[in-house]
Amino acid sequence: MTRLFNDPAAFADEMTEGFVASHRRWVRRVPGGVARRTATREGGAAIVVGGGSGHYPAFAGLVGPGLAHAAAMGNLFASPSAQQVHSVAKSVEAGGGVLLAYGNYAGDVLHFTQAQERLRAEGIDCLSIAVTDDVSSASLAEKHKRRGIAGDLTVFKVAGAAAEEGRPLAEVHALAVRANERTRSLGVAFTGCTLPGAREPLFTVPAGRMAVGMGIHGEPGIGEQDVPTADGLAELLVSRLLDEVPEGVRASGARVVPILNGLGGVKYEELFVVYRRVAELLAEAGIEAVDPQVGELVTSFDMAGTSLTLFWLDEELERLWLAPVDAPTFRRGSVEAEGDVLPDATAAAEADVPPSSAESRQSAARVLAALEAARATIDANADELGRIDSVAGDGDHGIGMQRGVHAAYDMARDGVAHGAGAGTALVWAGDAWADKAGGTSGALWGMALRALGEAVGDDDAPDAARVAAGVAAAADAIVGFGKAQIGDKTLVDALLPFSSTLTQRAASAGLAGAWDEAATAAERAAAGTANLLPRMGRARPHAEKSLGTPDAGAVSLALVVRAVHTTLTRNEAPEWKEAEV
Numbered sequence: 001m002t003r004l005f006n007d008p009a010a011f012a013d014e015m016t017e018g019f020v021a022s023h024r025r026w027v028r029r030v031p032g033g034v035a036r037r038t039a040t041r042e043g044g045a046a047i048v049v050g051g052g053s054g055h056y057p058a059f060a061g062l063v064g065p066g067l068a069h070a071a072a073m074g075n076l077f078a079s080p081s082a083q084q085v086h087s088v089a090k091s092v093e094a095g096g097g098v099l100l101a102y103g104n105y106a107g108d109v110l111h112f113t114q115a116q117e118r119l120r121a122e123g124i125d126c127l128s129i130a131v132t133d134d135v136s137s138a139s140l141a142e143k144h145k146r147r148g149i150a151g152d153l154t155v156f157k158v159a160g161a162a163a164e165e166g167r168p169l170a171e172v173h174a175l176a177v178r179a180n181e182r183t184r185s186l187g188v189a190f191t192g193c194t195l196p197g198a199r200e201p202l203f204t205v206p207a208g209r210m211a212v213g214m215g216i217h218g219e220p221g222i223g224e225q226d227v228p229t230a231d232g233l234a235e236l237l238v239s240r241l242l243d244e245v246p247e248g249v250r251a252s253g254a255r256v257v258p259i260l261n262g263l264g265g266v267k268y269e270e271l272f273v274v275y276r277r278v279a280e281l282l283a284e285a286g287i288e289a290v291d292p293q294v295g296e297l298v299t300s301f302d303m304a305g306t307s308l309t310l311f312w313l314d315e316e317l318e319r320l321w322l323a324p325v326d327a328p329t330f331r332r333g334s335v336e337a338e339g340d341v342l343p344d345a346t347a348a349a350e351a352d353v354p355p356s357s358a359e360s361r362q363s364a365a366r367v368l369a370a371l372e373a374a375r376a377t378i379d380a381n382a383d384e385l386g387r388i389d390s391v392a393g394d395g396d397h398g399i400g401m402q403r404g405v406h407a408a409y410d411m412a413r414d415g416v417a418h419g420a421g422a423g424t425a426l427v428w429a430g431d432a433w434a435d436k437a438g439g440t441s442g443a444l445w446g447m448a449l450r451a452l453g454e455a456v457g458d459d460d461a462p463d464a465a466r467v468a469a470g471v472a473a474a475a476d477a478i479v480g481f482g483k484a485q486i487g488d489k490t491l492v493d494a495l496l497p498f499s500s501t502l503t504q505r506a507a508s509a510g511l512a513g514a515w516d517e518a519a520t521a522a523e524r525a526a527a528g529t530a531n532l533l534p535r536m537g538r539a540r541p542h543a544e545k546s547l548g549t550p551d552a553g554a555v556s557l558a559l560v561v562r563a564v565h566t567t568l569t570r571n572e573a574p575e576w577k578e579a580e581v
């Protein structure tokens, strides 16, 4: 249970401030996260790691010579936004390109990929690696779908050491890929974790029971059993990981880095008792344990639990793993920071409001009313959205949607106050949503509002057909980027019927009428997702658990479009221009 916080919404920012204030020998503050205090070697590859906060020492504690150049830091348990990743990468890029390294979660993949595209478009060489060490989250045949947990450390360390040696980006990337191929983890948990200000834990484990296959965000485990003894736990973890020795490796005679990781609420002393038996079991299997790590390396806030990682070495990976490093929470040997000492960097100045017509500014007021209604419905339903998401996901959908819609409303309000047209208000709202919410839904809602805004523009009052075309463009952007199809149990299941109904009915029913019918289609489709098995996103590994419960993202989308409808029928607000019938 987190007790020490001020404003829960400011927790991640305030934590970063305190971290930087106490670790100035290593880091400086940059927009979106932290970077090494010293400049990257000219022409060297820069390693940018990142993910949600709440996993300390991942990711900020891993920034320093021999490891990462910078960390993009999202909100608690939510990926950083593409904007954050981009700005953090720009702060350390020095002509040798950037490797983006992160755990394989839908939100991280969406945001880091967007950032990669932006960096490439600016002429910066950029490659990525999504760590996939958690054996419980997909079968070996689908290893690319596995989550990244404590194995982040082995992959980041190998990449960091290779960059420190001056290896070019492509080689650094290839080594990181090899480290990922040879890293396997399994986690268990005995309790849930409670984010600052939350009344309830994100999930619970019954007393005396243990969730097996637990991720690092409180995603439900794959199985549950009575809590074993420390030796029993060591046997379970080692035997499962020895069932999956990487291809081309023989267990007997192999050299392995074992990492027994505390998830936040387990004592080091308990970990040592478990590790005692892990060491015996590895020795019995003829495996040489190299440089074992026992302690908190990738945590899950205050969750009581542990994970075991086995990193199967070859000669080169062993050299890189053992290379000197000097990061706040991971140090060995002696490695000097070479570059100039740099100051903290602040965010870029805000953009000017582009010119707009009087009609478009009137429509912008309508956009603001719609966002206000969306904000009210999300606030009213945040707990229920969290509950739905916790059935098979990580329980933070309500919190994430709140962060996003509040930021979007605030940004649109500022824009409108400074004379923004409807298109700009929507684009700015989308960017703010993505930036402040992070996570999967943040990326998708941000993209959707941006696409809608670009279609609406700032020149005139959009008619129903143009709004419908904008919604269709938003749906295309989401499907194009997230790759979800109808039936995958995502917000796409509600969005596509919404968009097609709006398009079909816009000409004959006008905007308010068509929107009403489309919102009904979205509500029906969202409810219908209860009968589906998830094939995308965080809920996928827990598919069966989610049968009977609708998809959280589809439900929130239906709530938002219904709330927006109430603003389209209000007489007092300026009207959108209805299509000629």
Ligand SMILES: Nc1ncnc2c1ncn2[C@@H]1O[C@H](COP(=O)(O)OP(=O)(O)O)[C@@H](O)[C@H]1O
Binding pocket: 079, 106, 107, 389, 393, 394, 396, 397, 398, 400, 438, 439, 440, 441, 442, 444, 478, 482, 483, 484, 489, 490, 491, 492, 536, 537, 538, 551, 552, 553, 554
């Ligand atoms: N590839 C995808 N395409 C579209 N929607 C997706 C995709 N993956 C997940 N989602 C949606 O995102 C919702 C979860 O959003 P969010 O709470 O932000 O997720 P997370 O915490 O996993 O990042 C899901 O309920 C689902 O509707």
Ligand SMILES: O=C(COP(=O)(O)O)[C@@H](O)CO
Binding pocket: 050, 051, 052, 053, 055, 076, 077, 078, 079, 102, 103, 105, 106, 107, 108, 217, 438, 439, 440, 538
């Ligand atoms: O939660 C994290 C990212 O996952 P989302 O899919 O964005 O929720 C983060 O803590 C791990 O990087």
